[in-house]
Amino acid sequence: xxxxxxxxxxxxxxxxxxxxxxxxxxxxxxxxxxxxxxxxxxxxxxxxxxxxxxxxxxxxxxxxxxxxxxxxxxxxxxxxxxxxxxxxxxxxxxxxxxxxxxxxxxxxxxxxxxxxxxxxxxxxxxxxxxxxxxxxxxxxxxxxxxxxxxxxxxxxxxxxxxxxxxxxxxxxxxxxxxxxxxxxxxxxxxxxxxxxxxxxxxxxxxxxxxxxxxxxxxxxxxxxxxxxxxxxxxxxxxxxxxxxxxxxxxxxxxxxxxxxxxxxxxxxxxxxxxxxxxxxxxxxxxxxxxxxxxxxxxxxxxxxxxxxxxxxxxxxxxxxxxxxxxxxxxxxxxxxxxxxxxxxxxxxxxxxxxxxxxxxxxxxxxxxxxxxxxxxxxxxxxxxxxxxxxxxxxxxxxxxxxxxxxxxxxxxxxxxxxx
Numbered sequence: 001x002x003x004x005x006x007x008x009x010x011x012x013x014x015x016x017x018x019x020x021x022x023x024x025x026x027x028x029x030x031x032x033x034x035x036x037x038x039x040x041x042x043x044x045x046x047x048x049x050x051x052x053x054x055x056x057x058x059x060x061x062x063x064x065x066x067x068x069x070x071x072x073x074x075x076x077x078x079x080x081x082x083x084x085x086x087x088x089x090x091x092x093x094x095x096x097x098x099x100x101x102x103x104x105x106x107x108x109x110x111x112x113x114x115x116x117x118x119x120x121x122x123x124x125x126x127x128x129x130x131x132x133x134x135x136x137x138x139x140x141x142x143x144x145x146x147x148x149x150x151x152x153x154x155x156x157x158x159x160x161x162x163x164x165x166x167x168x169x170x171x172x173x174x175x176x177x178x179x180x181x182x183x184x185x186x187x188x189x190x191x192x193x194x195x196x197x198x199x200x201x202x203x204x205x206x207x208x209x210x211x212x213x214x215x216x217x218x219x220x221x222x223x224x225x226x227x228x229x230x231x232x233x234x235x236x237x238x239x240x241x242x243x244x245x246x247x248x249x250x251x252x253x254x255x256x257x258x259x260x261x262x263x264x265x266x267x268x269x270x271x272x273x274x275x276x277x278x279x280x281x282x283x284x285x286x287x288x289x290x291x292x293x294x295x296x297x298x299x300x301x302x303x304x305x306x307x308x309x310x311x312x313x314x315x316x317x318x319x320x321x322x323x324x325x326x327x328x329x330x331x332x333x334x335x336x337x338x339x340x341x342x343x344x345x346x347x348x349x350x351x352x353x354x355x356x357x358x359x360x361x362x363x364x365x366x367x368x369x370x371x372x373x374x375x376x377x378x379x380x381x382x383x384x385x386x387x388x389x390x391x392x393x394x395x396x397x398x399x400x401x402x403x404x405x406x407x408x409x410x411x412x413x414x415x416x417x418x419x
Contacts, residue, residue: 006052008045009037014056015044029091030060031113054406060115061373067093067108068122076128076140076172076245080237082109083140084128097139097233105159119370120339121159128245135303139231141166141246145214146182146228154252158300160336162287163229165214170247171240174219178244185210185224192221192240218244252301259284259294268307272298272314276321276329291325291363292333299337312340319344320353327356331363341367347377350385361393369399379404387411389418 004018015024015037024035037044047055067088074084077094084095094109095118104117121127127136137157144165150156157164169178181201187208196217198204207215216223221240232244255264260282263271271281275294288294295315302308318330334341346368350357357364372379385391386400397415400408408415 004049005039006047006049007037007039008047008051008055010043011045012055012059014052014059016052025056025059027059028063028089029110029113030063030115031111032056050406050410057406064108064116064118067110067116068118069124071124071126073126074128083233135249135251135300137164137166137168137246137249139233141169141232141244142229143214143216143223143225143232143241144229145212145225148182149180152252152258154249154256154301155297156246156249156300158296158336160338161293161296161300162285162290165229166232166246168247168249169216169232169244171218171220171243172245173243176218177247178216178218180214180216181207182214183209183211184215185213186215186222190222192217193219195222216241216244251304253305254302254307258282258298258301259288265307268298268310269314272311273318276315276318276326276333277323278325278329290332292329292331292336295329296333296336299340312337312343316343316345319349320356324356324359328360328363331360331367334367335363338367338370341371342375344368346371347375347381350378350381354391362395365393365395365399369395369403372399372403383407383411387414387418392418 004016007015007017009015009024013025013027015022016032017039021034022036023032024037025031026033039046070088072086072088072093074086074095077083077085079085079094081096082094083097086093091111096107096109096114098104098107104119106118106121107114108116108118110116135154135156138159139157142157142163142165144163149165149167153167155164155167157166170176171178176196179196179201184202184207186195187206190206195201195204195206196219198206201207201215201217212226214225216225218240220243223241232241235241254268255262272295274281276292280289280294284294288297292315295311299308299311302311315330315333318326321327321330334344344367346364368378372382382396382400382404386396397408
């Protein structure tokens with residue numbers, strides 16, 4: 001088998017020839033496609049594999065940024081493995097929801113080629129049915145078995161926060177809002193239309209008391225949720241839940257009653273600060289009392305309002321708080337909401353306050369890792385840290401493996417000598 005040879009065509013387009021024949025990068029999609037070319041042509045220049053990979057990665061990053069900045073209205077995909085699809089400039093685009101945390105949150109396909117990792121939903125992209133400032137649950141909505149659902153309609157599930165069951169599910173087949181009741185299940189075979197028309201599900205004679213389950217119903221069918229949580233697409237194709245999706249949640253405004261107490265604008269900064277030093281108010285859900293979770297939940301409720309940026313600024317100040325627990329909560333906050341991670345100014349944080357981050361490497365790089373791809377100053381600092389036996393850490397190496405893979409390969413020997 002002959003070795004693969006690498007080229008640049010017309011000074012910019014990556015190409016290669018291997019046992020399968022010649023391939024040239026499609027500059028509109030990023031895919032390497034079977035395309036004949038003459039390697040003796042003056043416009044074709046031989047290059048190293050490293051130069052080829054760097055050029056290919058650079059051009060694909062440009063394309064990803066182009067796609068992310070392009071206003072795209074997605075629709076639900078008919079293909080089993082995809083969540084959303086659309087057509088753009090003669091190309092077929094698809095979104096597959098990744099198996100987080102082992103995969104990125106979203107994977108973008110272009111003409112069938114899954115080439116791009118998307119860690120956060122771009123602001124220019126509109127999910128199916130989205131209008132105005134309506135918020136939508138991650139993964140089209142979650143089903144839960146526990147009896148409680150959020151009391152406030154503004155509450156919706158966000159990608160990296162503790163799961164919330166969706167209170168705004170709608171069936172795209174019968175166009176009805178999905179109803180549900182906790183601690184009840186069908187007493188024998190139940191007709192979906194009859195159950196759906198029942199005025200009070202909790203008192204319906206068609207249901208019996210059952211601990212630890214929740215029954216969901218639309219006109220099309222009935223589903224009994226026994227697992228703690230699953231998203232609506234978890235079942236086999238054709239199951240009634242695959243026809244359901246979050247229809248959107250309204251935007252929050254202040255003042256508002258949230259988590260059992262009234263939140264007013266002038267008290268917001270103090271409430272966020274309290275949560276970051278371990279103080280909670282009202283009846284905050286137990287799962288929202290984790291490190292930085294409640295502050296992040298408040299941002300998801302107030303996204304696209306000035307209050308969201310106000311919260312981010314308060315949290316950023318706590319990155320250098322005297323209490324290590326407060327610093328941990330602030331880092332966790334940015335890990336939950338990577339779209340705001342630039343407010344951390346991680347390169348400044350490391351260069352000026354590195355000592356405050358000892359023991360917080362996992363939280364730091366989970367929050368700031370994705371910026372290694374675009375933040376040159378942070379990337380150089382991270383490389384320095386990785387090669388210093390006193391500063392390197394497994395979480396840092398994991399993030400370098402995701403976002404600075406070429407440098408990691410080039411320094412494998414030096415890094416191995418540190419272990």
